[in-house]
Amino acid sequence: xxxxxxxxxxxxxxxxxxxxxxxxxxxxxxxxxxxxxxxxxxxxxxxxxxxxxxxxxxxxxxxxxxxxxxxxxxxxxxxxxxxxxxxxxxxxxxxxxxxxxxxxxxxxxxxxxxxxxxxxxxxxxxxxxxxxxxxxxxxxxxxxxxxxxxxxxxxxxxxxxxxxxxxxxxxxxxxxxxxxxxxxxxxxxxxxxxxxxxxxxxxxxxxxxxxxxxxxxxxxxxxxxxxxxxxxxxxxxxxxxxxxxxxxxxxxxxxxxxxxxxxxxxxxxxxxxxxxxxxxxxxxxxxxxxxxxxxxxxxxxxxxxxxxxxxxxxxx
Amino acid sequence: xxxxxxxxxxxxxxxxxxxxxxxxxxxxxxxxxxxxxxxxxxxxxxxxxxxxxxxxxxxxxxxxxxxxxxxxxxxxxxxxxxxxxxxxxxxxxxxxxxxxxxxxxxxxxxxxxxxxxxxxxxxxxxxxxxxxxxxxxxxxxxxxxxx
Numbered sequence: 001x002x003x004x005x006x007x008x009x010x011x012x013x014x015x016x017x018x019x020x021x022x023x024x025x026x027x028x029x030x031x032x033x034x035x036x037x038x039x040x041x042x043x044x045x046x047x048x049x050x051x052x053x054x055x056x057x058x059x060x061x062x063x064x065x066x067x068x069x070x071x072x073x074x075x076x077x078x079x080x081x082x083x084x085x086x087x088x089x090x091x092x093x094x095x096x097x098x099x100x101x102x103x104x105x106x107x108x109x110x111x112x113x114x115x116x117x118x119x120x121x122x123x124x125x126x127x128x129x130x131x132x133x134x135x136x137x138x139x140x141x142x143x144x145x146x147x148x149x150x151x152x153x154x155x156x157x158x159x160x161x162x163x164x165x166x167x168x169x170x171x172x173x174x175x176x177x178x179x180x181x182x183x184x185x186x187x188x189x190x191x192x193x194x195x196x197x198x199x200x201x202x203x204x205x206x207x208x209x210x211x212x213x214x215x216x217x218x219x220x221x222x223x224x225x226x227x228x229x230x231x232x233x234x235x236x237x238x239x240x241x242x243x244x245x246x247x248x249x250x251x252x253x254x255x256x257x258x259x260x261x262x263x264x265x266x267x268x269x270x271x272x273x274x275x276x277x278x279x280x281x282x283x284x285x286x287x288x289x290x291x292x293x294x295x296x297x298x299x300x301x302x303x304x305x306x307x308x309x310x311x312x313x314x315x316x
Numbered sequence: 317x318x319x320x321x322x323x324x325x326x327x328x329x330x331x332x333x334x335x336x337x338x339x340x341x342x343x344x345x346x347x348x349x350x351x352x353x354x355x356x357x358x359x360x361x362x363x364x365x366x367x368x369x370x371x372x373x374x375x376x377x378x379x380x381x382x383x384x385x386x387x388x389x390x391x392x393x394x395x396x397x398x399x400x401x402x403x404x405x406x407x408x409x410x411x412x413x414x415x416x417x418x419x420x421x422x423x424x425x426x427x428x429x430x431x432x433x434x435x436x437x438x439x440x441x442x443x444x445x446x447x448x449x450x451x452x453x454x455x456x457x458x459x460x461x462x463x
Contacts (some may be wrong), residue, residue, distance in 0.1 A: 025364075027365070044357055306363060307363045
């Protein structure tokens with residue numbers, strides 16, 4: 001690992017070097033230790049303001065960022081779409097101008113439109129962290145999954161990770177691929193072919209990624225599996241015959257999980273639909289790292305807030 | 317005994333070993349990274365690298381000896397004390413340093429000093445250790461005198 005942190009924003013990890021990913025994971029390890037202390041707060045971001053701008057609903061990601069910012073002693077302000085001027089028809093541009101004028105050092109944003117954080121990053125002096133934009137990216141989830149898998153499996157070089165579910169609409173799947181592949185892992189995608197991008201389904205997958213519709217075959221000998229949340233509205237869009245059929249073909253049951261290597265862990269970004277994409281016994285079983293992911297999420301977000309906000313803004 | 321990263325932790329490990337060899341006492345040993353407690357974080361160019369602190373024991377009601385290589389302004393030690401008390405309430409905190417070069421900016425002094433070295437505030441004191449790939453040496457580099 002070389003060099004110091006240079007990025008001003010965290011919008012997606014698709015153009016990150018392995019060094020940058022390693023630096024975040026290493027810093028995350030230090031932050032995880034801070035969270036073990038009797039007093040889980042350090043003064044690193046004293047006097048800095050973090051604005052959480054969530055234009056799409058979220059509980060765990062928002063709370064995770066809030067705890068992360070507070071553990072670094074930053075001031076935190078929450079803005080949600082409902083109950084704000086967004087409901088009165090304020091444009092994203094106007095919202096951004098207001099957030100910038102309010103003096104935020106970091107804007108953490110979630111938005112239903114893919115690419116919205118890029119629009120904001122070009123128009124504000126604050127650092128922008130993407131907390132999920134449409135189908136595009138959820139970089140902090142990708143990083144926390146990589147951190148969690150590395151803590152469980154060691155070096156990811158040559159490890160094979162299965163991601164199962166609605167790949168097409170999943171920003172988590174994209175960010176997981178962007179983070180895990182540079183760390184040396186290969187990714188096997190599985191799920192209903194109607195919910196996998198057609199190019200990927202036909203073999204034109206990114207480097208390090210393959211597609212296997214049959215989940216049993218995908219899981220055989222795998223080192224870990226990440227189950228994605230199935231959004232129930234996909235059924236109404238005609239992409240799924242029924243939830244029952246989905247659970248039968250692509251739900252993670254005890255028997256299926258047993259096809260992986262012994263002790264291969266199970267991850268899920270939450271919130272879970274137990275009994276659909278994952279059986280309750282798997283979600284709460286010995287292999288499950290789902291609660292660890294939540295804990296690690298705070299440490300990853302601390303690392304990113306620190307790297308972006310500890311140094312003064314480099315205004316061009 | 318708690319060494320301040322990076323280098324103070326290496327010196328603490330050596331002291332720990334010397335005490336074990338000579339006194340047959342195995343003191344609890346930890347290392348502390350004080351980056352998140354620095355008072356100049358907003359003034360340095362880029363976010364400095366944060367490393368993991370390892371304090372594998374309770375500091376409550378114990379006498380903790382902080383170990384560092386060079387005592388200069390005292391700001392590092394101030395940060396280390398703030399970090400340490402986030403782990404509990406030590407009975408006392410002592411300070412051991414290899415070199416005290418003077419020029420304190422805070423009311424801090426060392427309890428154990430390897431060597432007092434008079435310096436100008438602009439001088440550079442460089443400590444190298446075998447563990448970091450050099451040889452054991454402390455070098456006093458005078459500030460460049462403008463021609």
